[in-house]
Amino acid sequence: xxxxxxxxxxxxxxxxxxxxxxxxxxxxxxxxxxxxxxxxxxxxxxxxxxxxxxxxxxxxxxxxxxxxxxxxxxxxxxxxxxxxxxxxxxxxxxxxxxxxxxxxxxxxxxxxxxxxxxxxxxxxxxxxxxxxxxxxxxxxxxxxxxxxxxxxxxxxxxxxxxxxxxxxxxxxxxxxxxxxxxxxxxxxxxxxxxxxxxxxxxxxxxxxxxxxxxxxxxxxxxxxxxxxxxxxxxxxxxxxxxxxxxxxxxxxxxxxxxxxxxxxxxxxxxxxxxxxxxxxxxxxxxxxxxxxxxxxxxxxxxxxxxxxxxxxxxxxxxxxxxxxxxxxxxxxxxxxxxxxxxxxxxxxxxxxxxxxxxxxxxxxxxxxxxxxxxxxxxxxxxxxxxxxxxxxxxxxxxxxxxxxxxxxxxxxxxxxxxxxxxxxxxxxxxxxxxxxxxxxxxxxxxxxxxxxxxxxxxxxxxxxxxxxxxxxxxxxxxxxxxxxxxxxxxxxxxxxxxxxxxxxxxxxxxxxxxxxxxxxxxxxxxxxxxxxxxxxxxxxxxxxxxxxxxxxxxxxxxxxxxxxxxxxxxxxxxxxxxxxxxxxxxxxxxxxxxxxxxxxxxxxxxxxxxxxxxxxxxxxxxxxxxxxxxxxxxxxxxxxxxxxxxxxxxxxxxxxxxxxxxxxxxxxxxxxxxxxxxxxxxxxxxxxxxxxxxxxxxxxxxxxxxxxxxxxxxxxxxxxxxxxxxxxxxxxxxxxxxxxxxxxxxxxxxxxxxxxxxxxxxxxxxxxxxxxxxxxxxxxxxxxxxxxxxxxxxxxxxxxxxxxxxxxxxxxxxxxxxxxxxxxxxxxxxxxxxxxxxxxxxxxxxxxxxxxxxxxxxx
Numbered sequence: 001x002x003x004x005x006x007x008x009x010x011x012x013x014x015x016x017x018x019x020x021x022x023x024x025x026x027x028x029x030x031x032x033x034x035x036x037x038x039x040x041x042x043x044x045x046x047x048x049x050x051x052x053x054x055x056x057x058x059x060x061x062x063x064x065x066x067x068x069x070x071x072x073x074x075x076x077x078x079x080x081x082x083x084x085x086x087x088x089x090x091x092x093x094x095x096x097x098x099x100x101x102x103x104x105x106x107x108x109x110x111x112x113x114x115x116x117x118x119x120x121x122x123x124x125x126x127x128x129x130x131x132x133x134x135x136x137x138x139x140x141x142x143x144x145x146x147x148x149x150x151x152x153x154x155x156x157x158x159x160x161x162x163x164x165x166x167x168x169x170x171x172x173x174x175x176x177x178x179x180x181x182x183x184x185x186x187x188x189x190x191x192x193x194x195x196x197x198x199x200x201x202x203x204x205x206x207x208x209x210x211x212x213x214x215x216x217x218x219x220x221x222x223x224x225x226x227x228x229x230x231x232x233x234x235x236x237x238x239x240x241x242x243x244x245x246x247x248x249x250x251x252x253x254x255x256x257x258x259x260x261x262x263x264x265x266x267x268x269x270x271x272x273x274x275x276x277x278x279x280x281x282x283x284x285x286x287x288x289x290x291x292x293x294x295x296x297x298x299x300x301x302x303x304x305x306x307x308x309x310x311x312x313x314x315x316x317x318x319x320x321x322x323x324x325x326x327x328x329x330x331x332x333x334x335x336x337x338x339x340x341x342x343x344x345x346x347x348x349x350x351x352x353x354x355x356x357x358x359x360x361x362x363x364x365x366x367x368x369x370x371x372x373x374x375x376x377x378x379x380x381x382x383x384x385x386x387x388x389x390x391x392x393x394x395x396x397x398x399x400x401x402x403x404x405x406x407x408x409x410x411x412x413x414x415x416x417x418x419x420x421x422x423x424x425x426x427x428x429x430x431x432x433x434x435x436x437x438x439x440x441x442x443x444x445x446x447x448x449x450x451x452x453x454x455x456x457x458x459x460x461x462x463x464x465x466x467x468x469x470x471x472x473x474x475x476x477x478x479x480x481x482x483x484x485x486x487x488x489x490x491x492x493x494x495x496x497x498x499x500x501x502x503x504x505x506x507x508x509x510x511x512x513x514x515x516x517x518x519x520x521x522x523x524x525x526x527x528x529x530x531x532x533x534x535x536x537x538x539x540x541x542x543x544x545x546x547x548x549x550x551x552x553x554x555x556x557x558x559x560x561x562x563x564x565x566x567x568x569x570x571x572x573x574x575x576x577x578x579x580x581x582x583x584x585x586x587x588x589x590x591x592x593x594x595x596x597x598x599x600x601x602x603x604x605x606x607x608x609x610x611x612x613x614x615x616x617x618x619x620x621x622x623x624x625x626x627x628x629x630x631x632x633x634x635x636x637x638x639x640x641x642x643x644x645x646x647x648x649x650x651x652x653x654x655x656x657x658x659x660x661x662x663x664x665x666x667x668x669x670x671x672x673x674x675x676x677x678x679x680x681x682x683x684x685x686x687x688x689x690x691x692x693x694x695x696x697x698x699x700x701x702x703x704x705x706x707x708x709x710x711x712x713x714x715x716x717x718x719x720x721x722x723x724x725x726x727x728x729x730x731x732x733x734x735x736x737x738x739x740x741x742x743x744x745x746x747x748x749x750x751x752x753x754x755x756x757x758x759x760x761x762x763x764x765x766x767x768x769x770x771x772x773x774x775x776x777x778x779x780x781x782x783x784x785x786x787x788x789x790x791x792x793x794x795x796x797x798x799x800x801x802x803x804x805x806x807x808x809x810x811x812x813x814x815x816x817x818x819x820x821x822x823x824x825x826x827x828x829x830x831x832x833x834x835x836x837x838x839x840x841x842x843x844x845x846x847x848x849x850x851x852x853x854x855x856x857x858x859x
């Protein structure tokens with residue numbers, strides 16, 4: 001229901017146009033959009049009433065004027081970049097009759113009640129909502145929980161229909177509402193009523209309009225040049241946008257790109273907005289055009305051509321005639337590309353297979369909670385000479401799986417032998433899909449993908465040979481498989497680099513379509529790094545799906561970790577998970593349930609009932625404490641809410657998950673400070689031994705809790721980034737694994753290896769259903785446990801564990817203490833101060849607890 005209070009946000013609008021005056025205050029030549037066959041969306045820089053715009057809009061298609069049936073207001077006034085434009089964005093906007101998560105909208109608009117204070121009063125139906133506050137009419141400035149910049153969504157549960165008041169104070173940096181903060185924010189008894197509103201403001205003014213055509217266009221018309229003109233303003237181009245989501249353009253085939261055979265190669269590319277498409281063949285990455293082949297157009301607007309002969313290794317591009325000009329693009333569905341990503345390459349994929357390909361999948365028949373995931377970066381892992389990897393393989397795909405490497409002068413294993421000996425089940429690899437060629441000579445993490453089906457060439461020994469990159473990447477995957485390790489790819493389908501212009505194959509193939517935009521034509525920066533892929537569009541979703549299936553099938557990838565998965569819709573995530581599992585039923589699929597500042601569409605809880613686990617930042621915050629600040633968490637002896645501890649231990653089944661397999665438990669990753677650096681920051685007065693106890697306790701919490709454990713690579717061998725909380729461009733000196741430190745931390749390494757072995761040996765630590773957890777896990781009463789301690793029993797007899805009864809004690813206090821054990825004799829499997837398997841022996845009655853320690857007992 002749309003509340004009358006929405007009028008309050010619209011009370012101040014632009015003055016109406018004088019008859020005969022130009023619509024815009026200044027010339028505007030930005031794009032307009034064909035969103036339906038009979039509807040064009042037009043934005044104007046100065047708000048106006050419908051009556052002042054209707055009759056002044058002219059549309060031309062292929063040079064001929066198209067009759068306009070009517071003009072309808074689309075986006076109300078107040079969308080400019082004004083610091084006094086403050087909007088409560090979120091799901092409440094839909095409840096009020098607007099578009100949810102719309103920082104440009106009037107729905108949810110707050111009024112300026114006093115200096116730096118803005119308010120909104122609305123009537124909401126009963127239900128669960130989430131919101132943030134956006135300022136200035138875009139996502140560039142927005143605040144979430146705790147007034148954090150680009151922070152988390154704020155949940156609000158309205159028990160019954162009622163008036164709700166929202167107050168944001170920019171001076172004191174607070175966001176409050178009358179449901180979550182009733183003591184600070186009182187809701188009025190009635191909605192506010194506007195009085196003395198000028199007559200000119202009573203009729204709504206709009207910044208964008210839907211121009212309805214008298215005669216709907218035909219599908220082939222989307223390739224024609226279209227323009228719109230408002231009054232005497234400049235003629236503006238019209239780009240096909242939402243209309244391309246019409247099912248008539250939905251190509252369901254899985255053969256986009258180039259498909260090689262010895263006799264011929266077929267090429268297919270989807271570009272409905274092109275009037276013509278040519279295939280350009282080249283002899284090399286830099287040679288002039290060798291051949292131009294005209295492509296034919298299918299009913300679904302797929303351009304295709306077949307070229308006879310063995311084209312393996314041939315370079316190619318597409319040339320599109322679009323809007324009267326030529327656009328040149330690499331193949332977004334191509335499998336290989338030149339190092340500068342400008343030209344694609346035809347590949348006989350069978351010639352890229354290493355000996356023995358394909359390897360056997362090592363995780364077949366296992367459940368996601370059986371996984372232990374270890375995160376690495378290809379370059380970081382072996383670039384240090386102390387890695388013992390042969391010099392030409394350091395920082396490369398092949399270096400990841402070199403056998404027999406040791407720290408020079410020692411017997412300490414590195415590389416593949418290290419990972420295998422540690423006992424993890426999966427190696428998670430930071431992005432290795434072809435990324436921004438402008439940065440190919442610089443250190444980077446790879447979160448700026450350019451071509452998604454192409455392996456990054458800088459990790460290949462023969463990086464000048466694009467086909468060698470495929471072969472060496474496959475050699476890495478089969479090397480992991482032969483060692484019994486699965487491989488998870490960290491993928492970045494939420495945005496691409498570059499997003500616009502002639503360097504973007506996506507933009508050149510279908511301008512605007514692949515990215516989220518507003519009516520003004522701005523590419524929305526929901527990722528925080530420039531743009532957002534629009535997975536609402538069917539062919540964008542298809543592109544991502546086809547790409548994931550390709551990696552799962554061709555490269556035998558064992559799982560995917562989605563960067564900023566919160567940007568995707570639940571429908572997309574379910575679709576992608578289904579496609580991945582169709583290729584590999586045992587794939588481990590995880591993702592970050594947040595965004596780079598834009599709206600969160602797939603937050604914690606959205607994964608319920610899917611084969612997807614989300615990064616559990618609640619777990620991280622409980623055990624780690626403040627993300628990059630000094631406030632300590634449970635592992636460092638910091639104050640922790642008991643309920644938060646229990647939610648962490650049980651895999652969030654009473655929090656946001658329906659099963660432990662939906663929670664990825666961790667305390668650190670490549671982002672932010674390494675856990676070792678965080679411990680040093682939070683415990684400045686502690687000695688080295690106490691700090692090591694904190695690291696051990698954190699590892700124990702991750703590996704002894706229900707869910708999927710995730711480990712930041714290298715912490716166990718002393719890896720530090722010298723307090724850097726964002727080392728994405730810090731180079732080797734900051735990011736490399738300093739293997740020379742590893743022997744010094746041998747006890748920590750052995751402790752972690754023992755914890756992993758303990759978890760893998762006992763199914764009681766790897767429960768996969770909520771019912772199992774509720775049946776087998778019980779907490780010792782809080783009154784029987786010392787301060788800062790959580791203890792729980794696992795009934796192994798109910799879950800097929802060889803240990804019939806298990807007791808886990810996590811002591812997050814910097815004080816020594818005792819805990820009264822359940823009656824009987826207990827064997828100590830993991831002791832507080834020991835390494836590896838801990839302190840063997842037995843105990844009954846009381847167990848002495850050393851500061852910051854974990855214990856596992858069984859009988």
